[in-house]
């Protein structure tokens with residue numbers, strides 16, 4: 001046989017080159033969105049509390065917590081780590097320390113997605129269920145939380161991930177035509193998207209910062225989404 005150790009080594013070398021090529025091709029596609037499912041507890045009790053919230057704030061005859069995705073709201077968590085966010089969203093009911101929100105209903109706040117500081121995207125709540133994240137828009141808006149805040153400026157990795165996620169959501173839910181930062185939500189009062197029966201129920205917001213929001217809009221400008 002001519003199958004000498006030299007040839008075997010050469011063949012192994014060629015195989016290694018081919019594998020390296022495949023890995024390089026994979027790296028070039030690293031900009032693609034990957035969603036990690038990390039559901040928060042959203043059992044029967046939380047769904048019942050969400051329905052209670054919808055009946056109080058949106059529609060007294062509501063019979064389910066279905067979300068009709070027509071907008072995406074971008075947030076920051078005002079906390080530094082993903083575990084702190086997950087811990088805050090885990091209880092079914094609001095903690096007693098937030099009386100201004102407590103008046104608005106018992107169900108705890110949450111959002112559909114959390115984007116960690118390295119750009120990893122976690123899905124916390126099914127995209128077709130209402131989550132309590134933005135007064136007036138909860139039944140029509142998918143919420144994206146970015147881990148960070150004024151003391152922990154949002155990262156370029158989060159900007160890129162948010163852009164990919166918005167692009168993906170718009171592709172899968174063609175009803176989404178509006179992109180806004182939580183800080184802008186009040187501008188939608190009086191428009192068809194706004195659903196809040198209590199005109200006095202409103203809290204001022206700054207997230208996710210004006211600069212981050214404008215950068216994100218530039219990233220997805222080709223989608224031609226509306227702004228408030």
Ligand SMILES: [Zn+2]
Pocket residue numbers: 074075076133182205207
């Ligand atoms: Zn917010």
